[in-house]
Amino acid sequence: MSAQSTPAQPGASPPAITLQFERPEDGPLVDALIERAFGPGRYAKSSERVREFATFAPEMSVCAWSPESRGDLRLLGCARMWHVRVGGQPVMFLGPFAVELGERNAGFGARLIARACEAAQAAGQSHVVLVGDETYFSRVGFATAPGRAVILPGPVDQRRVLVRALTAEAGELAGPVEPA
Ligand SMILES: CC(C)(COP(=O)(O)OP(=O)(O)OC[C@H]1O[C@@H](n2cnc3c(N)ncnc32)[C@H](O)[C@@H]1OP(=O)(O)O)[C@@H](O)C(=O)NCCC(=O)NCCS
Numbered sequence: 001m002s003a004q005s006t007p008a009q010p011g012a013s014p015p016a017i018t019l020q021f022e023r024p025e026d027g028p029l030v031d032a033l034i035e036r037a038f039g040p041g042r043y044a045k046s047s048e049r050v051r052e053f054a055t056f057a058p059e060m061s062v063c064a065w066s067p068e069s070r071g072d073l074r075l076l077g078c079a080r081m082w083h084v085r086v087g088g089q090p091v092m093f094l095g096p097f098a099v100e101l102g103e104r105n106a107g108f109g110a111r112l113i114a115r116a117c118e119a120a121q122a123a124g125q126s127h128v129v130l131v132g133d134e135t136y137f138s139r140v141g142f143a144t145a146p147g148r149a150v151i152l153p154g155p156v157d158q159r160r161v162l163v164r165a166l167t168a169e170a171g172e173l174a175g176p177v178e179p180a
Contacts, residue, residue, distance in 0.1 A: 037098035054082035087175020
């Protein structure tokens with residue numbers, strides 16, 4: 001996989017960060033950021049059960065980097081993506097998703113999600129699924145999956161099972177989340 005850089009997205013003076021797809025050498029820094037953001041309690045989540053069988057998609061997983069004074073880059077945030085199936089249909093599963101504590105509320109999270117979804121759409125994917133707070137993710141195009149349409153491997157508050165359709169033709173998802 002060749003890493004791709006994208007300039008900060010156009011808009012009203014966005015902070016100077018670089019969004020880049022995750023490279024193998026980024027793994028330890030991303031893992032450490034996730035550990036700081038979630039702590040060990042995250043291993044109990046149903047999302048972790050999904051990631052145990054899902055196929056990692058570094059080509060759609062995004063890292064946000066900030067230029068430091070000496071020219072180094074510092075990791076500010078990450079959004080990882082995974083290949084799964086829902087009811088037999090190939091879809092992407094998003095997470096973990098985190099922004100470094102001192103860097104939140106500057107729009108980096110929304111930009112990470114937008115870039116990951118853009119990459120999934122460009123790759124021909126129909127949907128992105130995640131488990132998270134509807135109040136946050138509704139701002140970036142996600143909505144609660146109706147009823148128990150999308151079934152995770154483990155207990156979950158169904159109101160937190162969220163889906164974003166990437167194309168106008170994408171139908172409703174229904175079925176268990178399974179390996180790709
Ligand atoms: C969730 C997270 C990635 C958002 O990153 P961010 O860069 O601060 O996000 P943005 O700047 O795009 O959005 C910030 C806005 O979302 C709100 N927000 C953040 N987390 C929220 C949540 N869980 N529920 C509702 N709103 C939330 C903030 O209050 C802020 O609101 P404002 O714009 O009205 O001030 C970051 O808060 C984080 O790393 N949290 C810990 C890990 C986590 O919970 N990850 C998501 C798991 S599904």
